[in-house]
Amino acid sequence: MKQAIVIFGSTGNLMFKKLIPALDRLLNQERLDPDARIYCVARRDWTFDDYVEHAKEEVDKQVDWTRLTARMTYIKLDIDCQNDYDQLQDTMAKDGIDDAMVYLAVPPQLFPAIAKGVSQAGIVTKGDEHARIVFEKPFGEDLASAKEINRDLWQYFDESQIYRIDHYLGKEMIQNILIVRFANKIFEDSWNHDTIEDVYIIAKEEEGVMTRGGYYDEIGALKDMLQSHLLQMASLVAMEKPDTYSSEDIKNEKVKVFQDIKIRPKDVILGQYDGYLDAVKVAADSTTETFVFAEASINNDRWKGVPFYFLTGKKLDEKRSEIIVNFKNDNGARSLWPDTYKPKNQLIIKVAPDDGVKFQFNVKEPGLSDNIVPAELDYCHSCHSLENxxxxxxxxxxxxxxxNRTLFTRWDEIESTWRIVEQLKEKLDKPHTYSSYAQMKQLISTRFGEDFDDL
Ligand SMILES: NC(=O)c1ccc[n+]([C@@H]2O[C@H](COP(=O)([O-])OP(=O)(O)OC[C@H]3O[C@@H](n4cnc5c(N)ncnc54)[C@H](OP(=O)(O)O)[C@@H]3O)[C@@H](O)[C@H]2O)c1
Known part of the structure; x- marks a missing residue:
């Protein structure tokens, strides 16, 4: 079969910063067919040479341009013109393509028009197991628009042909969560409200919105981060063991978690960084949040009474994505060492920029005393990889x-995560302006009456 990847939005940031470097690496490892084609689709009236010249300026990773460009074709296409899709299909047919992957690296408002165009042109035909279509996040702007988009998609494609991306799910340590849990009885046996005190899901960024103000101002941190990445991480931490390690069984368990998650509006704090309103394409009076802290509960037997804390934001003190699981103190041990027992058992799954697993436990202080001190087992994931x-x-x-659909989201995952965010809509206070992370942390501590040392 002859493969093709057709990328709409080929002049965008995602194409240049992520997709081209990823395709280059796959070619390097001979994971793409040697004669696979890459159709770069966009609206600009460019020649192939114009496109390549622009791409070379935008791509900041080392790639083998000779190898890449030998496979690439630039296609100018007006997304509202059916004739353009038909011509694209003709080109693909002439090239002998019979395994087509269509990737939509465009804003979600364009999904329906492009889905219709590629369907009517026969580029992706309903039921054709060798044709699939990929949608970037965010899938919709709210529950209503997500449902509308989805209704359209189901008209043109089978669910098995639809791949919805949440790129966090492709990160090594996110894929590792289920292994750390279910392949280690030592953890899984204590993975419940008897032993776990609380869980933190954190995704902090140092950068602001930079050039993406137009997109971000319409979306905000609740929808950009909580609805997708953070809730996806929480579902992997909280789900029950799936019957098998198959995509469908894993998704079935994740959806049950989403249905049990509750966030009360009074347990959410929003922030907006000082200077956000000056960013390009941000409305001068915007109330879009760039920071979210939320306490959630998961209403099932396993997680009764265990708070899940979510924290994400831009312009914070560091770039750090991780999951922290704090285990309960053993009060029995305190009676043995009443003076020095300062218990802390903590498991950290580090996602970015470092990746790995850290476990903190208690040991005797070296030397003549019986003092108890914390120690760490720290596993670096990338250090153990033979290649990058x-x-x-x-x-x-x-x-x-x-x-392989495991790392792509199914419609009911999208629907249930939109519901979680949607029920908060319009019930939240306006964001607090912050000029440092310390300010938001202080606010959280005051509101919740806790220090939150791990944040
Ligand atoms: N960038 C990332 O790292 C990232 C990460 C996760 C998800 N995503 C998602 O991926 C999608 C693309 O993101 P991006 O950062 O690449 O955005 P972007 O830089 O704004 O690029 C958007 C692409 O869509 C095209 N486009 C926009 N409006 C159009 C229209 N009316 N008709 C035809 N083409 C149109 C643009 O063409 P022009 O160049 O001609 O304007 C460009 O090729 C978004 O849904 C985003 O949320 C991006």
Whole structure:
């Protein structure tokens, strides 16, 4: 079969920063067919040479341009013109393509028009197991628009042909969560409200919105981060053991978690960084949040009474994505060492920029005393990789090629996560302006009456 990846939005940031480097690495590892074609689709009236020249300026990773460009074709296409899709299909037919992957790296408002165009042109035909279509996040702007988009998609494609991307799921340590849990009885046996005190899901960024103000101002941190990445991480931490390690069984368990998650509006604090309103394409009076802290509960037997804390934001003190699981104190041990027992058992799954697993436990202080001190087992994931650990998009593109759907989200996951965010809508206070992370942390501590040392 002759493969093709057709990328709409080929002049965008995602194409240049993520997809081209990922395709280059897949070619380097001979994971793409040697004669696979890459159709770069966009609206600009450019020649192939114009496109390549622009791409070379925008791509900031080392890639083999000779190898890449030998496979690439630039296609100018007006997304509202059916004739353009028909011509694209003709080109693909002439090239002998019979395994087509269409990737929509465009804003979600364009999904319906492009879905219709590629369907009517026969580029992706309903029921054709060798044709699939990929949608970037965010899938919709709210529950209503997500449902509308989805209704359209189901008209043109089978669910099995639809791949919805949440690129966090392609990160090595996110894929590792289920292994750390279910392949280690030592953890899984204590993975419940008897032993776990609380869980933190953190995704902090140092950068602001930079050039993406137009997109971000319409979305905000609740929808950009909580609805997708953070809730996806929480579902992997909280889900029950799936019957099998198959995509459908894993998704079935994740959806049950989403249905049990509750966030009360009074347990949410929003922030907006000082200077956000000056960013390009941000409305001068915008109330879009760039920071979210939320306490959630998961209403099932396993997680009764265990708070899940979510924290994400831009312009914070550091770039750090991780999951922290704090275990309960053993009060029995305190009676043995009443003076020095300062218990802390903590498991940290580090996602970015470092990746690995850290476990903190208690040991005797070296020397003559019986003092108890904390110690750490710290595993670095990328240090143990023989080659560079794959970037999320490299893994996701490979899974797309191999029709492995585990790391792509199913419609009911999208629907239930939108519901969680939606029920908060309009019930939240306006964001607090912050000029430092310390300010938001202080606010959280005051509101919740806790220090939150791990944040
Ligand atoms: N960038 C990332 O790292 C990233 C990460 C996760 C998800 N995503 C998602 O991926 C999608 C693309 O993101 P991006 O950062 O690449 O955005 P971007 O830089 O704004 O690029 C958007 C692409 O869509 C095209 N486009 C926009 N409006 C169009 C229209 N009306 N008709 C035809 N083409 C149109 C643009 O063409 P022009 O160049 O001609 O304007 C460009 O090729 C978004 O849904 C985003 O949320 C991006």
């Amino acid at each position: 650990t794959p970037e999320a998009y490299e893994k996701l593109l490979l899974d797309l090629i191999n029709k």
